[in-house]
Structure formats: structure tokens, C-alpha cells
Amino acid sequence: xxxxxxxxxxxxxxxxxxxxxxxxxxxxxxxxxxxxxxxxxxxxxxxxxxxxxxxxxxxxxxxxxxxxxxxxxxxxxxxxxxxxxxxxxxxxxxxxxxxxxxxxxxxxxxxxxxxxxxxxxxxxxxxxxxxxxxxxxxxxxxxxxxxxxxxxxxxxxxxxxxxxxxxxxxxxxxxxxxxxxxxxxxxxxxxxxxxxxxxxxxxxxxxxxxxxxxxxxxxxxxxxxxxxxxxxxxxxxxxxxxxxxxxxxxxxxxxxxxxxxxxxxxxxxxxxxxxxxxxxxxxxxxxxxxxxxxxxxxxxxxxxxxxxxxxxxxxxxxxxxxxxxxxxxxxxxxxxxxxxxxxxxxxxxxxxxxxxxxxxxxxxxxxxxxxxxxxxxxxxxxxxxxxxxxxxxxxxxxxxxxxxxxxxxxxxxxxxxxxxxxxxxxxxxxxxxxxxxxxxxxxxxxxxxxxxxxxxxxxxxxxxxxxxxxxxxxxxxxxxxxxxxxxxxxxxxxxxxxxxxxxxxxxxxxxx
Numbered sequence: 001x002x003x004x005x006x007x008x009x010x011x012x013x014x015x016x017x018x019x020x021x022x023x024x025x026x027x028x029x030x031x032x033x034x035x036x037x038x039x040x041x042x043x044x045x046x047x048x049x050x051x052x053x054x055x056x057x058x059x060x061x062x063x064x065x066x067x068x069x070x071x072x073x074x075x076x077x078x079x080x081x082x083x084x085x086x087x088x089x090x091x092x093x094x095x096x097x098x099x100x101x102x103x104x105x106x107x108x109x110x111x112x113x114x115x116x117x118x119x120x121x122x123x124x125x126x127x128x129x130x131x132x133x134x135x136x137x138x139x140x141x142x143x144x145x146x147x148x149x150x151x152x153x154x155x156x157x158x159x160x161x162x163x164x165x166x167x168x169x170x171x172x173x174x175x176x177x178x179x180x181x182x183x184x185x186x187x188x189x190x191x192x193x194x195x196x197x198x199x200x201x202x203x204x205x206x207x208x209x210x211x212x213x214x215x216x217x218x219x220x221x222x223x224x225x226x227x228x229x230x231x232x233x234x235x236x237x238x239x240x241x242x243x244x245x246x247x248x249x250x251x252x253x254x255x256x257x258x259x260x261x262x263x264x265x266x267x268x269x270x271x272x273x274x275x276x277x278x279x280x281x282x283x284x285x286x287x288x289x290x291x292x293x294x295x296x297x298x299x300x301x302x303x304x305x306x307x308x309x310x311x312x313x314x315x316x317x318x319x320x321x322x323x324x325x326x327x328x329x330x331x332x333x334x335x336x337x338x339x340x341x342x343x344x345x346x347x348x349x350x351x352x353x354x355x356x357x358x359x360x361x362x363x364x365x366x367x368x369x370x371x372x373x374x375x376x377x378x379x380x381x382x383x384x385x386x387x388x389x390x391x392x393x394x395x396x397x398x399x400x401x402x403x404x405x406x407x408x409x410x411x412x413x414x415x416x417x418x419x420x421x422x423x424x425x426x427x428x429x430x431x432x433x434x435x436x437x438x439x440x441x442x443x444x445x446x447x448x449x450x451x452x453x454x455x456x457x458x459x460x461x462x463x464x465x466x467x468x469x470x471x472x473x474x475x476x477x478x479x480x481x482x483x484x485x486x487x488x489x490x491x492x493x494x495x496x497x498x499x500x501x502x503x504x505x506x507x508x509x510x511x512x
Contacts, residue, residue, distance in 0.1 A: 001230045006274045009049040011057045015065045022223045022270075025071035027216050028054060031185075031207075037177065038185045041208040042259070043337025045271040045286055046217040048187040049089065052145045055185055056083055059143045081182050082138045084110055084130065086146045093152035096165050102152070103127075103173060110134070124172035131180050141182035149174070150188035158294060167192070177204075190335045191320060209320060211260035218257060218267035221247065231277040238280045253282050256356035258341040269337075272359060287363035292338060296371055298329040306368070306424045307439035310361075312339065312353040319351050338364055365428050372425050373406055388433045391454050396493055396511050403429070404506045422463065422499050422506075426450060445479040458482075458490040464498045469510040472496030 005019040014021055031038060032055075042048050057065050061080035066072045091102045103123040110130050111118050114137060119129055135142050152170070156162040177184050184204075191208065207213040215223075225232070225247070236246035250273065257267040275285040299309060312330045319331055333339045334353055338360055343352035355361035383406065390399035407425065423439065430437040430452045441448040450461040460481050462472040473496030476482065482492045493511065500507040 001234075004228075004231070004274050004278050005050075006271075006278060009053060011050060011054040012062070012065060014050070020227055021069075022219055022227050023069050024051070024216055025054070025058075025066060025069045026074070027213060028058060029071045029074045030212075031055075032058065032183060035205050036181060036183055037204045039191070039204055039206045039208070040185070040187050040213070040216070041189065041191050041206075041335055042187070042217045043335070044189060044290060045269075046337070047270050048217060049087075049147050051217060052085070052147050052185065052187060055183075056085060056143075056145055059083060059183060081140050081143045082114070082134050084134070084142055084144045086144070087148070088146070088151045089148040091151065093155045093166070096162070096169070099152045099166055099169060103169075114138075122172070123169070124176065127173055128176040131176055135180040141180055143182050144177060144184040146174075146184075146186040148188055149186045150190050150192060153192055154189065158297075190332060206320065209260055209316075211262055211264060214258070214260040214265040215267055217270070219270050219273055220265060220267060221251065221255070224250070224268060224273060228277055235277060235280045249282060250276065253358050254286075256340060257337070258356075261341070261344040261346075261351070263341060263344070269357075269359070284359050284363040286337075287359060287367075291367060292336070292364070295329075295333060295336065295338065296368060298332070299368075300371065302329060304329075305420060305439070306365075306427050309333070310339070310355055313350050314353060316349045316351070362432065365432050369425070369428050369432065372421065372428065384429065384432045387429055388435075391433065391435065391452065391457065391459065394457055394491070394493065396459070396495055396509075400495075400497070400506065400509045407505045421504075423449070426461070441484075443479070443481060443484055445481070446475075448476075448481045451485075453490065456490060457493055458485045458488070459493050459495060460485070461495050461497060464496070466501055467498055469496040469498045469508045472498060473510045473512060 002018055002020045005014050005021065008014045008019055013019075028051075040048065040051075058071070058075075059081045060083060061078045063072070063075075063078045066075075086106050088102065091098070093099050093102065100123060107123060107126045107130060108118065110116070111126075114130075114134050116130065116133050119126055121129070131142050131144070149170070152166050153163060156166060174186075186204075191206065207216075219227075232243055232246055232250075236243045239246060239249070241249075250268070254269045254272040254276065255266055257269065258265070259267065269286050271289070272285040276282055298304075299306075309330070312333075314330050314334070319334060330339070330353065334341075338355070339353040340356040341351050342354040344350070345352075355364070386402060387399060390396070390402065403426070406429075407422070427437065427439050427450065430450070436453040438451045439449070441451045448460055449463045452459040452461070460476055462476050462481070464472040473494060476494045476496065482494065485492055496510045498507045498509070499505070
């Protein structure tokens with residue numbers, strides 16, 4: 001069994017040290033031959049750095065590293081070009097001085113490598129000088145590879161004045177990618193449309209939503225089965241299931257990403273798959289490497305309903321580029337990997353978004369819950385376990401008593417909009433329990449506040465605020481909310497709940 005390339009971002013090291021490699025070189029060959037300027041947006045830990053490292057080896061003409069791969073049969077020339085590789089992934093960009101220092105450091109390395117004089121000018125002019133001088137000195141056009149171009153912008157995304165300064169600096173810097181360029185490829189998590197690489201460089205091809213390159217980062221199911229069969233066999237043996245069942249478990253946890261409108265290519269999270277195959281454990285690997293603190297702040301500050309966020313709709317223009325974060329935070333959730341494409345309406349050019357898989361949904365909601373109620377993050381799962389037991393056995397009174405106590409410890413300052421807050425907590429708890437949960441279920445007679453299904457029960461919830469639980473229960477009967485569920489064999493339980501805006505808690509409930 002060859003080694004798994006967990007955390008390996010150098011193509012040279014991966015090949016020389018005999019790690020397993022999911023062959024993406026056919027796509028790289030197409031990129032190199034079809035155009036010169038590219039941009040790709042993908043979530044963190046999806047293999048963007050390895051992709052750039054592979055392109056670097058290709059444009060250096062290192063044919064020996066590609067033996068046995070698809071590109072070895074396609075490329076005949078193997079020409080080498082001078083490479084300018086800019087990695088902004090590592091660095092602390094908390095000030096303008098920090099950003100300038102990072103750019104200056106890379107420029108100094110290039111100037112030293114090619115024996116150039118350091119001019120007395122700003123970073124944008126120096127970059128232009130490097131490109132022109134290296135091209136003239138080497139007698140060849142230059143290849144520019146930029147890894148995580150947006151890392152400085154993301155670190156100050158909630159500081160609009162500083163963000164504007166960074167945009168201006170990068171605008172001048174990247175505007176040099178116009179002449180003497182054989183190939184340029186920029187990667188990032190997000191696409192900031194105000195940065196000039198996307199407004200000035202009209203020849204830059206954004207392949208982020210291009211179906212031909214939807215699987216250029218990440219693994220397809222076929223690639224996993226072809227590249228890691230021995231690891232799948234080992235994992236299946238430990239889990240005491242066959243290999244098909246083991247793939248089903250991996251699919252539920254880590255598959256489900258779509259990076260094109262037609263959704264014909266479904267992509268697994270590569271970081272989580274590699275870690276799961278290595279440890280033979282299905283855990284939340286990707287989520288645990290970077291908690292979405294700022295994203296959760298956006299959700300709360302914007303008073304979003306969790307169910308609306310997890311079933312969002314957005315038009316193409318807003319999905320592909322982020323203009324105004326406060327007005328369009330959903331795009332950032334998609335670009336960072338917490339949401340993915342679930343459907344596309346060609347007539348209106350709108351996307352339907354949702355959680356990609358079990359890892360992201362469970363981890364995100366589990367992380368979110370302590371932000372709405374007064375529990376520590378390490379006890380969230382403990383609380384959920386008790387809620388699960390109540391609903392499985394049909395003990396709705398115990399469930400509601402537990403929920404009342406759960407909400408009772410919540411500090412007042414955590415609650416702004418009472419109705420929004422209560423619905424978010426109930427929805428999050430029920431989804432974390434693993435039960436089929438639908439908020440604001442539409443029927444021909446109206447809209448049910450929440451429906452929760454277990455193996456044996458269908459719970460129909462109706463919420464009221466400063467009214468009465470009896471009135472909520474009466475609405476269920478009057479509008480015949482239970483009719484859509486009478487044929488599925490589960491016992492229907494109707495629950496009317498009244499919340500008090502004064503006490504900021506459940507005032508009472510009725511069960512029938």
C-alpha cells in the first residue's frame with residue numbers, strides 16, 4: 001500500500017516519495033493548451049496548492065515527474081519557462097505594512113534569483129519590472145502562479161476601510177499580468193469582483209463554475225475507487241461491511257460538492273477522504289481545521305433563519321463574485337465550502353444551495369448551537385442525545401420540558417428577535433438529532449412551522465408568540481396540516497407551542 005498524500009502540497013515530493021496520486025494531469029494539459037490566464041475558486045484544503053505545484057513542475061519541463069500519468073502521453077515538447085510563484089497562504093495580514101512586507105519578500109526573492117537590481121519604487125512597479133526583466137533575460141515569456149490571492153482580503157473582511165486599502169494595493173500589483181506572460185493561474189477561496197484582476201484583466205478566464213473543470217480539485221467516486229482500493233478494502237473489513245457499503249458511508253459523509261450548474265460531476269472532499277482512509281474512522285476532519293467564526297457572526301447579525309440559509313437561492317452573478325458581503329453573505333458560505341449547488345434554474349439563472357454532506361451539516365449546526373443557547377461546545381452532543389431519546393419513544397412532554405430548560409439558561413443578550421431565535425434553536429436541535437426536519441412546510445392550506453419525522457412518529461409543530469398553545473393546536477386542525485402525512489404509516493403527533501416574548505422562553509404547549 002503506497003502512502004496517502006495527507007497534507008502533501010508539493011507535486012515533486014509526492015512523486016519522488018512514492019505517494020498515491022489522483023491523476024489530474026489531463027485537465028492540466030488542456031488548461032495549458034487552450035488559454036493563458038485562469039482563475040479558480042475552491043474551498044480551503046481542496047488541493048489548490050498541489051494543483052499549482054503540479055503546474056509549476058509541468059512548466060519547468062520536468063518530464064520525469066509525470067511518467068505514467070495521462071499528460072506523459074499527451075505532451076511532446078516539455079518546454080521550460082521562468083516561474084514566478086507567489087504564495088500568500090502563509091502570512092499575517094493585519095495591517096497594510098504586513099501586506100506590503102509579504103509582497104516585498106517575494107519580490108526580493110525573485111530579484112535575487114534572477115540577479116536583478118531592486119528599484120526604488122512601490123511593489124506594483126517592482127512586479128512589473130521583474131516580469132519584464134526576467135522575460136528579457138531568459139528570452140522566454142514568464143509563468144505566474146498565485147496561491148490564495150485572497151488570503152489578505154479574507155483576514156480583514158470585516159474591516160471595510162482596511163479591505164479597501166488592500167484592494168487598491170492588489171489592484172495595482174495584479175494589473176501587471178498582461179504582457180510577457182506565457183501562462184498565469186490564480187487560486188483563492190473567494191472572488192472579490194472589485195479587485196482589478198477581475199475588472200481590468202478581461203482575458204482572465206474564471207473556471208470556478210466551468211463543468212469541464214468541476215473536478216480539477218477534489219476526488220470523484222471513480223477516482224477514489226481506482227486510486228485507493230486497498231484502503232477501502234481495509235476500512236470495509238474493519239467496519240464489517242462490503243466495499244459498496246463502505247463507499248456509501250464515505251459518500252454520505254464527504255461527497256456532495258457541485259462546482260458547475262449541471263451538477264454532472266459530484267466531488268468528494270479530498271482532505272476528509274484521505275484522513276478517513278488513513279485512520280479508518282468517519283470523523284469531521286475538514287470542518288475541524290477551520291471554524292467558521294466570522295460566518296456564524298454574519299448569520300446572527302443578519303438575523304437569518306437557519307432553514308433559509310441551508311436552503312438558499314442565489315443568482316449566477318452573485319454566486320460567482322462577492323461584491324457586498326453584508327448584502328450577499330450566502331456567496332461567501334458557498335465559496336468557503338459550507339454550502340454547495342443543489343439545483344440550477346436555467347430560465348432565471350438562479351442556483352439552489354444546501355449543505356453538501358453529513359460532515360458539513362452536522363459539524364456546522366453543532367458549532368452553531370452554542371452561539372444561540374448557553375451551553376459549552378463540548379456538551380452540545382450530550383444534550384442532543386437526550387432530545388433524540390425523547391422523540392424516538394414519543395415522549396413529547398419530556399422533549400418540551402427539556403427544551404424549556406435548554407432555552408431558560410440563554411442570556412438575554414443572545415436573543416434579539418425572539419421568533420427568529422426560537423425557530424433557529426428548534427430547527428438546529430432537530431436537524432442535529434438526525435431526524436428528517438422541514439421548517440415552514442408548505443401545504444395547500446398554509447405553512448406548517450416545523451415537521452419532524454422519526455421512524456415511528458411524524459411531529460407537526462405550530463408556534464405562536466404571546467398567544468396560546470391551544471390556539472396553535474387549533475390552527476393545525478383547522479387547516480388540516482396532518483393530511484399530507486396520513487399515508488406514510490407513522491403516528492402523527494400534533495404539538496401547539498406558545499412562546500413568551502417577555503420571558504423569552506416557552507410559555508406552554510399542548511399535545512394531541
